[in-house]
Structures are given as C-alpha cells and as structure tokens.
Amino acid sequence: MGHVIAAGFSQESLTELKFLMKKATSDSANKIPYGRGCDREQADSVFGYHISLFNWAKEKDGTMLGRLCGYQFRSACTVFAEKPILLHGHEDSVMLCLKIRPADGFYSLTDGLKDTLGHKVGEHPHITLAVSKDHGRIHRMYKKLKKSEFFPLELTVDHLELYKVWNPVELVREYR
Secondary structure, three states: OOEEEEEEEOHHHHHHHHHHHHHHOOOOOOOOOOOOOOOHHHHHHHOOOEEEEEEEOHHHHHHHHHHHOOOOOOOOEEEEEEEEEEEEOHHHOEEEEEEEEEOHHHHHHHHHHHHHHOOOOOOOOEEEEEEEOOHHHHHHHHHHHHHOOOOOEEEEEEEEEEEEOOOOOEEEEEEO
16 A cells, blocks of 8 residues: 545544544444555554545555645535445455535545546545444444434535555645
C-alpha cells in the first residue's frame, strides 16, 4: 500500500462518531481493513474516523503526490450517516460501517479531487467503524447500532487527510 486520501470530519462530528461507538461497544474498535501490510493497532491509533476517497500503491507515489502539490480544499460539506451496514473484508473479516448519503457539496469535493488526481474517487462512500475476524463481536455491535435512534446522523467534512499506509502508518498532511 502507498497512500490513502480521506475526507476528514470536523471535531464536532468526530465527537458524535465516538459517542455512537460508545453506544455500540465498550472496547476499542479497529478501523482499518486486514491485508494492508501494516501493524493494525498502530494504524488504528493514527487513523481517525474518515471516508476513504482514493488510495494508490507505493509505486505511484511520485506521480500522485506530484498531482496533489498545490491542491486546495475548497469548502466544508455535509454527509448523512444513514444506517449501519456490514461488509465482508479481507482475510475472513467483517467490517461494521456507516452507509453515507452525500450532500451536493460532497460531490463537488470528489469531482475536484478526481480532476486533480486523474482518477475516479469515492464511488461507494462509507465510514468504517470496526473490522474484526470475530464475526460475533461485529454482529453484536451492528445490532446495537441498528436499534439506536441516531440515524440519519448529520456529519461535517471540513478537510482532507493524506495518510502513508505502511509500517509505520503516518498522517502526512491535512488539506484545510
């Protein structure tokens, strides 16, 4: 893996997501999928809740990072977390995610990023809350969230985050 560019949430939205997760589980939750070739615990301490928009292999770093030079984040936008969903992950894992309904400003953000990077981004936007090979644990969290009355949850994206994803995982830059 090389880098991931993600939509980052405002502090208020991050607080809401953390509160939501406290309702679903009292223990810590891994947020990155298996099969990324990095230390998951270390990566989860670096990655906050986010919407992954685009990633690329290490071999394309020169090209992609060059395209991001001078990139300017234009304006905050709103997304709505519609409901919890389950997705199958790598290495027989299950992912607890929030399905996202983007507002108009989100499409302006992804279209601008697509123009900058020269690639399609954000086809199926979602927020990964937890990933585990313990299917029972993820299903219990899912059931708790599904019963909650938090949805739709309005969240604000107010910046982009660029992560280097290999050992160690590192937040490289924020675009505000």
